[in-house]
Amino acid sequence: MSDFFLLISLPYVAMFSLITVTIYRFKSKKFSLSSLSSQFLEKDKLFWGSVPWHMGIGIIFLGHVVAFTMPKLLQALVSKTNILYILEGIGLIAAMFALGGLVVLFLRRLRNARIQAVTSNMDLIILSLLTLQILLGILVATLYRWGAAWAPSTVTPYLWSILSFRPDVSYVASMPLIIKAHIVIAWVIILFMPFSRLIHIFALPLEYITRLPQIVVWNSRRLKEEVIIAQLEAQSRRHFLKSAFGITTGLILLSIGIADKVIPFFRGPSLSAKEKEEMLKNKLEKMKATIKQKELENERLVNEYIYIADLKDLKTDEGLYFTDYSMKPALAFKDERGLPLLYSAKCTHLGCTVTNKVKNGKLLCPCHISHFDVKTGDVLDGPAPKALPTVKFILMDQSQQIVINPDKSKLNEYKVYIIKEGNT
Amino acid sequence: MKMLNTLSGFIKERFPLENMNMKSMLMKKVVPVHKLSWAYYLGGLTLLFFIIQVLTGLFLLFYYQPTVNEAYDSVKFITEKVPGGAVIRNMHTWSSSAMILCAIIHFLTTFAMKAFEKPREITWWSGVVLIFITFTFGFSGYLLPWHQLSVNATKVGLQFIGAVGQYLPGVLSELPNKLIEIIQGGPSIGQETLSRFFAIHIVILPLAILAILGVHLLSVQLHGMSKGVSRNVEKTEPFFPNFLIKDFSLWAIVFLILFILSITIPFESFFPYPLTEPYNPLGSTPDGIKPEWYFFFLYYPMELLPFWVIIVAMGVLVVGLFLVPRIFQGTKRKTLRFLSWLAFAYFVIMTVFGEAIFEMIKGVK
């Protein structure tokens, strides 16, 4: 269950937040999208923090991207052990760089009062998460060696299963805790990313594409006016292009998504022989049950009386379910004298079926809690308006003769039959 | 003759022919902008969910088999074997609940905004019928998976009709039971019931809803959005394209949410497993049978109050709903808003705490 939540629900929530909040922030421009550089506040530490961090994390990130997008290639590469060693070595060094840089940046934020003024709680959270994530990454790389070799066949398919909306945790479900933690924290970081200054990752390229054209303005009134008009036109054109682009991409994505679900749906499943066999078996069993049911119905139409059970098999504390003449459930007990006791099991309130277990001499209807006396069928409490009706029966002895006066000593030999309404 | 004239006059006023053209119904229509404007999106949202229901329902039809033998297994087959089947089924269930919720809120807000005022009576009446149909959709669809919960809850639901019998005199007292048998197609729930509910759910109700929806939408477009608030609204926005774009954007977002929800959370995860076992005609009814959440507001009072109170209340409610444009003709919007809040609070309390209240009063568990 927690797997389900952390490895399936969380990713979707995270991606949803990433997309919507990022778009919202771009649109509203309420926040600046830069990393709110505090360069002017303290330069030296920034250099010793920022550069190693960005270099290190860049390499690490690239490694992960390759593993996710080109797993086959990576696997082919690392099948040569020396390449594997080199890659893992580079990764580890880069991780150390990133970690070192991050620690410097972190300390800077914590120690310098002026920088603290521009630091939000979210920044601290995201910094801690990043630090933790890198630590976990290093742990994974050292404790469970050669991730470059095993990740492409485990974590990559998991990630793709999420991205293609066919979530499947089985690839990673049995992994060690540390690796799972590394995955989960990755999702948490994505979740928080749009709320923090990490969003600056997206800032640069997009701004560049959609910013206004820069037009050099001469010192002439007419030209200035023309420029303004040109800018306005350009703005509205861009506006139109942007929304048209957005809508088309949206529609394309939507139709791809729908087609992706719908076409296989219509094509139907391709079942293995075993699955087919199982289904067929199940179906046959059901059919047998139906045949039995129909036979019961038929029996009730033609027979004057129907066999229910041997008297010796009935119990006082647990009823035997059977079907009465109107095809409704009924219950058979034995009373203290050893004679049968048959009730309709259809609750007189709203028709639920009462339980067959006797508790303190009572039968329960679970629907609205009515209790019936097992000796008489009377209502003891609850909303049921009437007693459970008894079902008429006869006893037959071994020679198929109807027993009028049951012989106490021969009770064990008798069989119980129910009889059609109107017969006595 | 005079009556006929008044009738035709009435209809002419509600369906002005001169306005039945694209221009006045689409281009010239404006939507008032004020604090309650969000309520104008609810009807459209209900429509979206209805469309989703139709489409996913059609998909499900490809594999569903409406027989006592196969129904359960075919549903299981859809969810477990057919690619994408789980998503489509979850969507159908999630969106059914969402549709009913939206319809209820839409109903309450239109009441609060006095959107039933002349000349919008027909919109209101058709709306009331639509909401009844929607509930019937829910009730009939619930039986189709044929598991313990669905069959037993349907059984109990139908028996409520039978309970009316105790208040009828003489021969008539058997009538409700006869009615149940007609609905069930036999003395107990079985194949006949399933076939009937299936036909009702997938053919009869959709046809009915389409016809009435047509009237509903036509009159909405004819008369435009009702003003909704008592003071004068100066600000409006054009229906086409401004409002429509917003409406569709909302649809897109809601669809996305529904889609993600259907992928990640199966609706049935809210029921304990034994309730979703295949239905067993012999054997005791399992514990915890209750209808879908949207019937709680009816169900728990039925359990707690004497039955005749319910019958009277229901009768008054149904008749009252149709007479709303009459009864509340002169009522201030403030009062209507208050009434709506009251009804909403009742609905929420019964839905969320109904079970707790029931158990408290009955003293079980």
Ligand code: FES
């Ligand atoms: S159906 Fe048995 S108590 Fe209501």
